Amino acid sequence: MAEHTLAHTAHDDHDHKPHGWRRWVYATNHKDIGTMYLVFSGVMFFVGGSAALAIRAELFKPGLQLFDPAFFNSLTTMHALIMIFGAIMPAWTGLANWMIPMQLGAPDMALPRLNNFSFWILPFAFTLLLATFFVPGGAPAGGWTMYPPLMLQSGACFPMTIFAIHMMGASSILGAINVIVTIMNLRAPGMSLLRMPLFVWTWLITAYLLIAVMPVLAGAVTMLLTDHFFGTTFFTAAGGGDPVMFQHIFWFFGHPEVYILILPAFGVISEIVPTFSRKPLFGYEAMVYATASIAFLSFIVWAHHMFTVGMPLAGQLFFMLSTMLIAIPTGVKVFNWTATMWKGSLSFEPPMLFALAFLFLFTIGGFSGLMLAIVPADYQYQDTYFVVAHFHYVLVSGSIFAIMAAVYYWLPKWTGNMYDLRLGKWHFWLSAIFMNVLFFPQHFLGLAGMPRRIPDYAVQFTDWNMVSSIGGFAFGLSQLLFPYLIWKCVRGGARIGNRAWEGAHGLEWELPSPPPYHTWEVPPPEAVIARGAEH
Amino acid sequence: MVSSEDGERRRRIRRTTVLLAVIALAFYIGFILMSVMRGMR
Numbered sequence: 146m147a148e149h150t151l152a153h154t155a156h157d158d159h160d161h162k163p164h165g166w167r168r169w170v171y172a173t174n175h176k177d178i179g180t181m182y183l184v185f186s187g188v189m190f191f192v193g194g195s196a197a198l199a200i201r202a203e204l205f206k207p208g209l210q211l212f213d214p215a216f217f218n219s220l221t222t223m224h225a226l227i228m229i230f231g232a233i234m235p236a237w238t239g240l241a242n243w244m245i246p247m248q249l250g251a252p253d254m255a256l257p258r259l260n261n262f263s264f265w266i267l268p269f270a271f272t273l274l275l276a277t278f279f280v281p282g283g284a285p286a287g288g289w290t291m292y293p294p295l296m297l298q299s300g301a302c303f304p305m306t307i308f309a310i311h312m313m314g315a316s317s318i319l320g321a322i323n324v325i326v327t328i329m330n331l332r333a334p335g336m337s338l339l340r341m342p343l344f345v346w347t348w349l350i351t352a353y354l355l356i357a358v359m360p361v362l363a364g365a366v367t368m369l370l371t372d373h374f375f376g377t378t379f380f381t382a383a384g385g386g387d388p389v390m391f392q393h394i395f396w397f398f399g400h401p402e403v404y405i406l407i408l409p410a411f412g413v414i415s416e417i418v419p420t421f422s423r424k425p426l427f428g429y430e431a432m433v434y435a436t437a438s439i440a441f442l443s444f445i446v447w448a449h450h451m452f453t454v455g456m457p458l459a460g461q462l463f464f465m466l467s468t469m470l471i472a473i474p475t476g477v478k479v480f481n482w483t484a485t486m487w488k489g490s491l492s493f494e495p496p497m498l499f500a501l502a503f504l505f506l507f508t509i510g511g512f513s514g515l516m517l518a519i520v521p522a523d524y525q526y527q528d529t530y531f532v533v534a535h536f537h538y539v540l541v542s543g544s545i546f547a548i549m550a551a552v553y554y555w556l557p558k559w560t561g562n563m564y565d566l567r568l569g570k571w572h573f574w575l576s577a578i579f580m581n582v583l584f585f586p587q588h589f590l591g592l593a594g595m596p597r598r599i600p601d602y603a604v605q606f607t608d609w610n611m612v613s614s615i616g617g618f619a620f621g622l623s624q625l626l627f628p629y630l631i632w633k634c635v636r637g638g639a640r641i642g643n644r645a646w647e648g649a650h651g652l653e654w655e656l657p658s659p660p661p662y663h664t665w666e667v668p669p670p671e672a673v674i675a676r677g678a679e680h
Numbered sequence: 681m682v683s684s685e686d687g688e689r690r691r692r693i694r695r696t697t698v699l700l701a702v703i704a705l706a707f708y709i710g711f712i713l714m715s716v717m718r719g720m721r
Contacts, residue, residue: 329692397711
């Protein structure tokens with residue numbers, strides 16, 4: 146009876162859902178917009194992945210095989226831009242759109258039309274960016290960091306790239322504003338800040354990071370634009386400017402950007418580990434404060450990306466030590482996830498498998514990050530494949546595995562159907578094994594001195610490059626299972642009740658599966674919020 | 681008919697949105713101004 150009453154108050158049964166193309170083009174419903182973000186991100190994941198496979202094909206053996214060096218540089222640049230701004234960030238925004246209102250007991254995002262605008266900027270931005278492959282001079286080849294003077298020597302792609310980046314930045318800023326306004330103003334009565342699920346908390350902090358640093362990137366590329374077209378010399382040494390200043394400004398954005406990509410992952414893992422351990426999260430408040438500490442520290446470590454430009458010893462020491470400080474709140478998190486599992490009743494469905502892989506492999510990425518923070522060691526590792534291995538352990542087994550874990554966790558809620566668990570486990574094992582075959586050898590290559598961003602290399606690097614390329618192709622192919630599994634699940638499967646997973650807590654699991662088009666038009670009762678907030 | 685509670689909530693949403701937009705704009709302009717000032721030194 147109680148369940149029935151709740152289901153009734155949880156939603157309006159009269160969906161009034163628009164149909165056809167209008168539903169998507171004029172979308173203001175958070176679930177529709179969330180779905181569009183996730184589909185867009187999936188498409189970009191495969192586009193960026195294709196560029197990665199082309200890179201690994203070229204690097205399969207020494208010598209130039211398939212591409213000329215300029216095109217190879219375009220591939221590495223575009224792979225990074227597409228994966229960061231097109232795949233990972235929109236995936237998190239999609240998950241935020243789907244889950245934040247449902248987890249807070251809010252009827253929708255606070256600014257639905259702005260939400261529509263934020264999304265629809267992205268297809269235009271990426272069409273523009275991808276179109277640079279077809280203009281004279283080709284796509285940008287100066288690396289995703291766009292350092293001058295190299296970037297200023299680009300051809301026709303230059304203004305297109307700058308405009309595309311401005312559009313992506315605007316989309317992210319508007320999305321972040323929407324998230325903060327929703328969390329601060331639309332929480333159900335009784336949903337205090339320290340009752341919010343950790344996915345919401347980590348997104349709130351991420352949104353503040355976005356608002357602080359995306360405009361900085363926009364400022365940096367605006368100055369590049371005026372240097373190129375309007376005769377300013379912000380970053381041109383010949384006119385009294387300073388190219389190193391660009392690096393400082395870029396990394397003031399770039400390092401918090403890394404946390405923009407990973408903090409929501411911490412939130413997802415903090416939802417999944419307690420569910421499949423059938424225990425409350427260990428140290429909920431410590432997790433919130435650790436996330437906030439990581440976000441704060443992310444603003445004062447940027448120059449560790451540029452130790453070799455020649456900075457004063459005091460600067461090197463400051464940035465080395467501040468970087469190492471990040472290990473403390475991150476250690477708190479890893480400890481708390483492990484403590485949550487301690488003496489728990491564990492089960493290993495696909496979301497938990499991906500979460501466990503995240504825990505092990507992200508920690509490896511964290512440790513190699515600590516190695517890179519040591520100034521004298523960094524002098525050896527700078528611009529080698531060791532750095533490539535490091536950030537792929539953070540972003541692939543960190544962000545992307547967490548996104549996959551989140552999709553596997555909430556997909557039954559979104560569709561009302563349980564997916565093929567066996568196929569999900571196949572996807573996990575193939576991804577986890579070949580991710581390591583792909584990236585672990587790159588540590589050895591980097592330590593042996595192989596530089597990054599080159600299409601050719603000395604013969605002594607051949608064996609590990611071959612292993613890495615085989616891992617890359619196997620990892621890439623195994624990802625095809627993911628859209629197939631989702632498509633199969635959307636079409637049908639074993640029906641589930643409100644709660645897809647036995648140990649799941651939170652307001653989203655109080656709603657029917659799939660949730661109706663409009664949810665929480667009447668806020669959930671206090672007792673339901675209290676039940677969901679059993680941290 | 682908008683209740684007074686709804687009206688207050690709308691005002692709060694508008695205020696928060698404008699404040700966050702101003703902060704974003706300040707970071708954008710601030711960093712460009714900082715670069716200009718540094719160039720003039």
